Amino acid sequence: MEIIIYIYNGMTMLDAIGPYEVLKNLKGTTIKFVAKEKGEITADSGFVHLNAKYDIDEIEKADILLIPGSNISFIQEMKDKKVLNWIRRIDETTQKTVSVCTGSIILAATGLLNGKKATSHWKPIELLSDFGAIPVRERIVEQGKFITAAGVSAGIDMAIYLANEIQGEKEAKASQLMIEYDPKPMFSSGNFLTAEAEIITLAEKKMESKAKQNLSLWNMLLNVRTLMKLNK
Amino acid sequence: MEIIIYIYNGMTMLDAIGPYEVLKNLKGTTIKFVAKEKGEITADSGFVHLNAKYDIDEIEKADILLIPGSNISFIQEMKDKKVLNWIRRIDETTQKTVSVCTGSIILAATGLLNGKKATSHWKPIELLSDFGAIPVRERIVEQGKFITAAGVSAGIDMAIYLANEIQGEKEAKASQLMIEYDPKPMFSSGNFLTAEAEIITLAEKKMESKAKQNLSLWNMLLNVRTLMKLNK
Numbered sequence: 001m002e003i004i005i006y007i008y009n010g011m012t013m014l015d016a017i018g019p020y021e022v023l024k025n026l027k028g029t030t031i032k033f034v035a036k037e038k039g040e041i042t043a044d045s046g047f048v049h050l051n052a053k054y055d056i057d058e059i060e061k062a063d064i065l066l067i068p069g070s071n072i073s074f075i076q077e078m079k080d081k082k083v084l085n086w087i088r089r090i091d092e093t094t095q096k097t098v099s100v101c102t103g104s105i106i107l108a109a110t111g112l113l114n115g116k117k118a119t120s121h122w123k124p125i126e127l128l129s130d131f132g133a134i135p136v137r138e139r140i141v142e143q144g145k146f147i148t149a150a151g152v153s154a155g156i157d158m159a160i161y162l163a164n165e166i167q168g169e170k171e172a173k174a175s176q177l178m179i180e181y182d183p184k185p186m187f188s189s190g191n192f193l194t195a196e197a198e199i200i201t202l203a204e205k206k207m208e209s210k211a212k213q214n215l216s217l218w219n220m221l222l223n224v225r226t227l228m229k230l231n232k
Numbered sequence: 233m234e235i236i237i238y239i240y241n242g243m244t245m246l247d248a249i250g251p252y253e254v255l256k257n258l259k260g261t262t263i264k265f266v267a268k269e270k271g272e273i274t275a276d277s278g279f280v281h282l283n284a285k286y287d288i289d290e291i292e293k294a295d296i297l298l299i300p301g302s303n304i305s306f307i308q309e310m311k312d313k314k315v316l317n318w319i320r321r322i323d324e325t326t327q328k329t330v331s332v333c334t335g336s337i338i339l340a341a342t343g344l345l346n347g348k349k350a351t352s353h354w355k356p357i358e359l360l361s362d363f364g365a366i367p368v369r370e371r372i373v374e375q376g377k378f379i380t381a382a383g384v385s386a387g388i389d390m391a392i393y394l395a396n397e398i399q400g401e402k403e404a405k406a407s408q409l410m411i412e413y414d415p416k417p418m419f420s421s422g423n424f425l426t427a428e429a430e431i432i433t434l435a436e437k438k439m440e441s442k443a444k445q446n447l448s449l450w451n452m453l454l455n456v457r458t459l460m461k462l463n464k
Contacts, residue, residue: 014253014411017280021246021384024277025438031279040283045256047263048249051272051281101412122412139416151412152253156385160417173421174434179246180333180354180383182422183415184371185392189405190414202406206257 001166003031004062004090007050008083010073010214013043014152015100019066022159025175026167034059036083044071044210056086061093064162068155069101069121072211075220078109078227088112096145098162100155104148108133116143121151122192123207130224137193153190156181233398235263236294236322239282240315242305242446245275246384247332251298254391257407258399266291268315276303276442288318293325296394300387301333301353304443307452310341310459320344328377330394332387336380340365348375353383354424355439362456369425385422388413 003023005016016033024031035041035052042049067087070077077083087110091097099107104120107113108131118133119125119141128135140158141148149158160181163172189195195203212218220227235255237248248265256263267273267284274281299319302309309315319342323329331339336352339345340363350365351357351373360367372390373380381390392413395404421427427435444450452459 012253013249017245017249020277020280021244024279031277033280045252045263047256048252048265049283049285051283053281122409139414150414151410153388153411153413153415157416157418160419164418169419170431170434173419173428173431174438176417176419176421177354177424177427177431177435178383178439179385180422180424181385181415181417182371182382182420183385183413183417184389185408185413185415186389186396187392187401187405187408188414189408190412192409192412195409196405199402199405199409202402203409206406207410 001026001029001063002061003029003064003066004059005031005033005066005068006056006087007033007035007041007052007068008070008073008077009042010044010076011041011068011070012101012152013048015068015103015155016066018153018155019100019159021179022156022163022175023064025178026163026171032059036080044073056083059090062090063095064166065090065094065097067099067103067106069099069103069105069152071207072214072217072221074102074106075217075227077106084110094145095166096147096162098147098149098158100149100158101151104128104133105131107146107148113143113146116146117141118143118146118148119150120148123204127224130228233258233261233295235261235296235298236291237263237265237298237300238288238319239265239267239273239284239300240302240305240309241274242276242308243273243300243302244333244384245280247300247335247387248298250385250387251332251391253411254388254395254407257410258395258403264291268312276305288315291322294322295327296398297322297326297329299331299335299338301331301335301337301384303439304446304449304453306334306338307449307459309338316342326377327398328379328394330379330381330390332381332390333383336360336365337363339378339380345378348378349373350375350378350380351382352380355436359456362460
């Protein structure tokens, strides 16, 4: 079973590494981290760098395709017709096409989620409807072969769900035990629908301040219909 | 605030990336991924590669030092006096020295956990006692300035706990919300003490099969006292 994880500059590292850590433990699995070009990929923080050993031109099929999200750089990927066409092409070969966080907005920009329910990070989730998908505030949303996960850490839950679908309960449970995934956060502050207003405001401020460091993408985010025209 | 994450060949990627993703959202934080030598670090799976921009000779202090774990390669790090001495030296400058998974066994090999309670991944946890620490099967164990986390995914919970200690509840909660950490695994199979016997056996078999791919380290793991002599 070959799993392809698309990686790109500005991505959120845990979106990719969370699911990878669950899926790598399944039997007979190969995971390839694939970028537009081989070489270094820098995360949203600028603090951590992956080395891509494959570029998208080398990948023609996948059993599972995973698209991670980002704070603001997903906009960059949605502007890139080569990336969108590659995702459409690989999707034709997959058993499952999945996303984490704003990866679902990239996926929606390809048209593959047209008329389908999908989830995303709680902050930009409404953008999904600009690209034909129906935003749903759930941790994991499955529609046919598409599975979308909410923000960042939701990719771990999604990967266990996916593991159960593709290799059954025992493999999924063993992988969960191998990564000792018995979560016990000291606060229950991870859900937008129940978080304190003051914490939501602080989190939004932090994310916006980071996103505005790339002003051209930020302005495009504010005018998402401009972005849609670019894709026509 | 400068956070140093030590990375090495054979490490488990989520051990480092989980805490990083929580801590990077805190105010005024810089995170450096530091290896024995600059350049590429390959994870335990062989599927994913980090690029280290700093080597240990360049790092003389840290506010927080984090040591991630690995399936078998922690043994390699415990054999390396240069690494152990560097950890001891950096620890003298830290507010907190923390570990995830078998990172605690590396930490114990430095002598820093002598007589202290510590936790680790459920499978190799008893090794802690060979290096003077007292193994405790809890998700997070704090002893003075040392915080050790259980296996792999426990690093996320540990980082939220740490965030609360160093920057207070609001910052910790905002970071939790930014990564939408509202965990909902479909199975409750992540805890060794409550997992089904059949799942434990399967997980152990998978981990041993992977670890035995490096036979010299595996043999050393079976005879941990040989390893202790090497460190004298």
